[in-house]
Amino acid sequence: MKTTRLWAIGLSVLLAAPLCLAQAGLPTNLQAADDPEEPRGTQMIVSWDAPEEPLQIPGMEMIGHRILVRRVDAEEWQPSPLVPPDATSAPVADLKPWPWPEWEIGIRPEYQLAGAPAAVFRTMGWPMTSTVAAPVAEVGPVRPEGNWFNTDYTNVLVLTLLFCTIVIATIYYVRGRAEEIYIRPIAGLEAVNDAIGRATEMGKPIVYVSGLTGIGDVATIAAMLILGHLARRSAAYETEVLVPCQDPLVMATEREIVRQAYTEAGKPDAYRPESIFFVTDSQFGYVAAVDGIMLREKPAACFYMGYFFAEALILAETGNQTGAIQIAGTDADTQLPFFITACDYTLMGEELYAASAYLSRQPLLVAQLRGQDIAKTLIAALLIATVAAATYAAVATGALADAAAQLVQWFTV
Amino acid sequence: MRLQVPLLITFLGGVFMAVQFFVPHELGQTAFAELLNWGRIVAAFALVLGIQSLLRTHIEKIRRQREDWHYSAVAIAAFVLMVVIGIGFGHGEGSGFDWLFRHVQVPLDATMFALLAFFIASAAFRTFRARSTEATLLLVAAIIVMLGRVPSTLLVIFGDTGAGQWLHATMPDVSEWIMNFPTVAGKRGILFGVALGSIATALRIILGIERSHLGGGGGGE
Numbered sequence: 001m002k003t004t005r006l007w008a009i010g011l012s013v014l015l016a017a018p019l020c021l022a023q024a025g026l027p028t029n030l031q032a033a034d035d036p037e038e039p040r041g042t043q044m045i046v047s048w049d050a051p052e053e054p055l056q057i058p059g060m061e062m063i064g065h066r067i068l069v070r071r072v073d074a075e076e077w078q079p080s081p082l083v084p085p086d087a088t089s090a091p092v093a094d095l096k097p098w099p100w101p102e103w104e105i106g107i108r109p110e111y112q113l114a115g116a117p118a119a120v121f122r123t124m125g126w127p128m129t130s131t132v133a134a135p136v137a138e139v140g141p142v143r144p145e146g147n148w149f150n151t152d153y154t155n156v157l158v159l160t161l162l163f164c165t166i167v168i169a170t171i172y173y174v175r176g177r178a179e180e181i182y183i184r185p186i187a188g189l190e191a192v193n194d195a196i197g198r199a200t201e202m203g204k205p206i207v208y209v210s211g212l213t214g215i216g217d218v219a220t221i222a223a224m225l226i227l228g229h230l231a232r233r234s235a236a237y238e239t240e241v242l243v244p245c246q247d248p249l250v251m252a253t254e255r256e257i258v259r260q261a262y263t264e265a266g267k268p269d270a271y272r273p274e275s276i277f278f279v280t281d282s283q284f285g286y287v288a289a290v291d292g293i294m295l296r297e298k299p300a301a302c303f304y305m306g307y308f309f310a311e312a313l314i315l316a317e318t319g320n321q322t323g324a325i326q327i328a329g330t331d332a333d334t335q336l337p338f339f340i341t342a343c344d345y346t347l348m349g350e351e352l353y354a355a356s357a358y359l360s361r362q363p364l365l366v367a368q369l370r371g372q373d374i375a376k377t378l379i380a381a382l383l384i385a386t387v388a389a390a391t392y393a394a395v396a397t398g399a400l401a402d403a404a405a406q407l408v409q410w411f412t413v
Numbered sequence: 414m415r416l417q418v419p420l421l422i423t424f425l426g427g428v429f430m431a432v433q434f435f436v437p438h439e440l441g442q443t444a445f446a447e448l449l450n451w452g453r454i455v456a457a458f459a460l461v462l463g464i465q466s467l468l469r470t471h472i473e474k475i476r477r478q479r480e481d482w483h484y485s486a487v488a489i490a491a492f493v494l495m496v497v498i499g500i501g502f503g504h505g506e507g508s509g510f511d512w513l514f515r516h517v518q519v520p521l522d523a524t525m526f527a528l529l530a531f532f533i534a535s536a537a538f539r540t541f542r543a544r545s546t547e548a549t550l551l552l553v554a555a556i557i558v559m560l561g562r563v564p565s566t567l568l569v570i571f572g573d574t575g576a577g578q579w580l581h582a583t584m585p586d587v588s589e590w591i592m593n594f595p596t597v598a599g600k601r602g603i604l605f606g607v608a609l610g611s612i613a614t615a616l617r618i619i620l621g622i623e624r625s626h627l628g629g630g631g632g633g634e
Contacts, residue, residue, distance in 0.1 A: 039437035097439050146438035153435050160431075163609070164616055171622070216452070218611040225623065248463030249456055277470045278463035282518070284525035296480055310529060317532040331607040333600050341536040349603040353610030356623060364622045372613045379605065 026051055027065065030137040032092070032105045034145045041097030041146020046105055047089035048137065054085075061114040067092050068106040072141045077106060085109075097146040104140030155410055163375045170371030171364055178363035181370050188327050188345030189358045195325045196234050199300035205240040205275075206230070207299040209290060209315060211306020211330070212283060215249045218353070219331050223306035224250070224257055225356040226329070230303065231261035235270060243276040244293060246286045251278045287311040291318045304328040304343070305352065308335045316342035329355060386411050420621040427619030467492070554591055561588020 027048040035043040046067055054062060064085050068077035069092055083090040095103055174181065199206045208230065210223035227243065234241050241258065245251035255276045262271035279289040291314065294302065302319040304312070305328070312328075312335035319326045320342050328339035329347030339346045347355060354372075357365035386408055393405035429448070433441045471485035495513065504510040543549040560566055561584045571577030617623040 040439045040442055042439050099440065146440065148436055148438050150435055150437045157435055160612070163612060167613055167616055168620075214456075218614050221618065222610075222614055245463075248459035248461075248466075251466060252459055252462055274466075274470060274473070278466040280467075282522065284522040285518075288521075288525050292481070292484070310526065313532045313536060314525065314528055317536060331603075331611070333603050333607075336603070338533075338536065341540045342532075348606075350606030350610035353607075353614045356614075365617065368613060368617055368622060372609055376606070376609055379609070 026055060026109060026136045027088075027107055028137065030105070030107055030139045032103075032139050032142045035091055038091075038144075039147040039150060041144045042095050043091050043093045044095055044103075044105070044142065044144045045089055046092050046107070046139075048107055050086070050088050055109070057111055059114065060111040063110050063112045065090075065107050066110050068108065069095070070104050071101045072104055073101055082110060095144050097144045100143075102141035102143045104138060105142060106136075106138040108136050152413070156413060159379075162378075166375045166378070167368055167371035170374055171367040174367040174370050175363045178366040178370075179361075181366050183358060183366065183369065186347065186351055186354070186358055188329065188347045188351065189355055191325070191327055191345050192230060192359065193233065195301035195303075195327060196230070196237065196239060198325055199234070199239045200237040202300045204300035205242050205297055206234060206301045206303065207290070207294060207297070207319070207324070208241055208243045208303045209305070210243070210245070210250060210254065211304075211308055212246050212286065212311065213307040214247045215253060217307055219307040220247075220250060222353050222355065223329070224254055226303075226305050226352075226359065227254055228257045228261050229356065229359040231258040232265050235262040235265035235267045238267060238270050240272070240275060242293065242297065242299070244279045244286070244290050245276065246279060246281055246283075248278050251276055283309065283311060287314050290315060294318050294322050294324070298322050299324050301325045301327070304330070304339065305347075305355075306330065307332050308339075313338035313342060319343075382411075416624070416627060419627050420624070424619055424621065427615065431615075431619075554595075557584065558588045558591055561585045561591075 027050060029049040030046070031048070032044045032046050034041070035045050048065075062085050064082040065087070066082055067080040067090055069080060070077045080090070080092055092105060195206065208227055210227060211217070211220050213220050215221070227241075231241055243251075243254055243258070245254065255273050258276060259268075259271050259273070262268055279286050293299075294315075295318065299319075299322065302315075302322075302324045304315060304319075304326070308315075308330050309332070312330070312332070316326060316328065316339055326343035327345045327347075328343040329352040330336060330339060331349050331352055333349070336346065336348055340348075350372075354369055357369045389404035390408045393401050393408060396404075426448075429444070433445045436442075468489065471489050474482050474485040475489075495510065498508075498513065499510040502509050537555070540548070541552045541555060543552050560580075564581045564584050567580040567584060568577050571580060614623070
């Protein structure tokens with residue numbers, strides 16, 4: 001080990017001497033520029049001019065260039081992967097743009113033993129490569145530039161802003177006469193009162209499942225909003241609502257929602273936090289537990305609101321076998337057929353999101369529904385227009401066809 | 414104050430999350446990753462609440478000896494066993510925890526999943542009764558798709574005749590057409606509504622129009 005280190009030091013000294021003496025044979029004109037293809041601003045392209053006559057060191061061959069990087073306030077150089085000898089540019093990654101400190105970038109050639117000494121070194125297992133510690137050329141301070149806007153998403157931004165503007169403007173103009181707005185009757189939501197009434201008459205609980213995604217999913221939030229309305233109504237009749245949860249965060253939030261609902265209903269003493277409980281985060285473990293609850297408790301009504309996966313039909317069929325009135329609502333298009341098959345009522349897709357406005361009839365929420373419908377009509381019109389444009393671009397030629405193709409392209413993400 | 418502070422946090426968080434989607438800059442992405450880390454930390458603390466809820470539910474059931482309380486005893490015993498083995502002896506590959514996971518939990522999960530086949534059969538039987546025009550259309554489409562997926566069935570039914578050969582060759586294409594056009598059209602219609610509905614829900618929560626999750630009625634004026 002000691003011998004190896006001595007050889008390495010000796011080689012470094014031997015290599016450093018000609019490098020210091022013969023700068024003319026080394027790369028020159030080192031430059032660093034932001035990589036325009038990398039939007040985060042963590043990468044720069046380093047370029048240099050190759051020497052007309054590369055430095056030759058007897059007994060050694062050049063194996064490439066090593067790019068070195070360090071922050072302006074740091075002492076140590078950090079090496080990047082080796083660049084082939086004939087390359088004159090290379091990307092340097094993992095840099096940070098503003099507001100992080102600037103960078104210095106250096107380059108140095110690396111050599112390896114060649115010929116007879118190499119065979120001896122290889123046989124002995126000694127290191128074959130040696131380098132000088134410092135770079136032979138430096139540039140800096142430099143800093144990559146990150147992009148503050150992803151232009152690929154311009155169409156998404158424009159349409160999102162358009163949609164939000166329509167919804168907000170509609171809320172502003174319509175909220176005063178929201179009660180005049182017609183809302184299409186949704187059978188599944190009309191049946192909520194029937195389900196609560198049935199549970200009250202039978203003296204049986206209601207089981208409420210709010211999907212198997214976490215609190216970060218909008219469908220779960222929509223499900224929790226519906227739970228609030230359901231709890232407010234069931235609290236008035238002191239009908240128990242059992243809420244088995246698959247996510248502890250959802251459980252904590254739902255407890256607060258239900259507690260508030262009972263308080264608003266004037267029945268704070270009837271609130272039982274243990275009715276909203278954590279089961280497991282295992283998908284089928286959760287299904288087994290909820291199925292067991294349904295078979296034991298024989299609930300009068302079962303609600304499945306939120307996002308579901310393969311467990312949808314297992315839950316709904318078990319509920320069906322217990323004879324409960326079942327109302328489902330999901331935006332999972334793959335599970336909708338199962339709920340439609342096994343449940344009495346199903347809220348399809350957007351009906352899940354409209355449920356809160358439908359049940360509360362709050363003017364702002366109803367006005368927002370109207371805005372949503374206007375935006376949907378506009379999107380349908382855009383859809384028809386772009387389909388027509390795409391068809392025209394496919395069958396015709398000329399400037400108009402090119403414009404149509406560009407229009408279709410603009411809508412493509 | 415009790416309502417305003419959560420509303421302000423929701424507004425700022427919602428606007429930031431919406432904006433960062435369009436900002437690829439490292440600063441925005443680092444802040445986004447940091448916020449997700451905060452979420453994980455909150456979730457870790459919430460797990461304590463979850464475990465407390467789990468134990469309380471089952472201990473209460475055992476204490477009161479409610480119906481099927483023995484299952485609660487099994488649940489608590491399994492929980493304690495996994496915790497002791499996982500913390501005490503590690504949970505890496507080849508550990509006792511890993512063995513229990515692969516040889517107990519995975520088969521149990523698979524057993525529950527396997528029930529789906531029987532539930533699909535019973536649900537399909539109920540649904541495919543041709544009681545109305547829509548149900549009849551559904552039945553016909555389902556039969557075509559099923560036969561298109563396994564076209565050799567047609568050769569068994571019709572034999573190696575001209576009709577059998579023709580159906581054997583044609584049915585997969587008809588099945589594909591049903592799956593690729595009417596089905597996809599319907600699904601996209603639903604997905605359009607879902608996308609708009611989720612944006613609208615997010616918008617009304619960010620703007621504080623929907624407050625029922627904070628306890629303030631169904632929506633705010």
